[in-house]
Amino acid sequence: SPSLPEYFVVPSSLADQDLKLFSYSFIGRRMPSWSWNHPNGSALVRMANIKDVLQQRRIDQRICNAITRSHPQRSDVYKSDLDKCLPSIQEIQAAHIKLKQLCVNEPFEETEEKWLSSLENTHWLEYIR
Helix, strand or coil: CCCCCCCCCCCCCCCHHHHHHHHCCEHHHCCCEEEEECCCCCEEEECCCECCHHHHHHHHHHHHHHHHHHCCCCCCCCCCCHHHHCCCHHHHHHHHHHHHHHHHHCCCCCCHHHHHHHHHHHCHHHHHC
C-alpha cells in the first residue's frame, strides 16, 4: 500500500507470504499496523476493513491469534470498530469550518453565554476530545 510506511511491525508468527496474500483482502491493501505499545504489554493495532465478508472472519482470526501469541502476557485481543464511534472526516471538517467562522467572522459583542453555546454547537471540542 502506498499509504503505509516502508517499515512497520507485524507479529513474527505471520509469514511474509501470508501478509502479501492477506493484503489483497483489506481496503486499500492497508495491512494491520502496530501503532503503539504500552510497557504493560498493551498494544494498539490499526486495521482497515476487510473487503470480502466471507474471508473476514478467517483473516481476522488469523491476525488476532498472531497478535495474541506476540503479546507478553498472551492476552486476548480486544477489538473496537472506530468507524462506529468516531465522527467521519467530513463531520470533523464541517466542525472545523464552523469553528473558524465563529472565531473569525462572528462579532464578539454578543454575550459570552451565546458565544459558548455557539462554540458547543460546532461540535469541534467534542470531536477533538
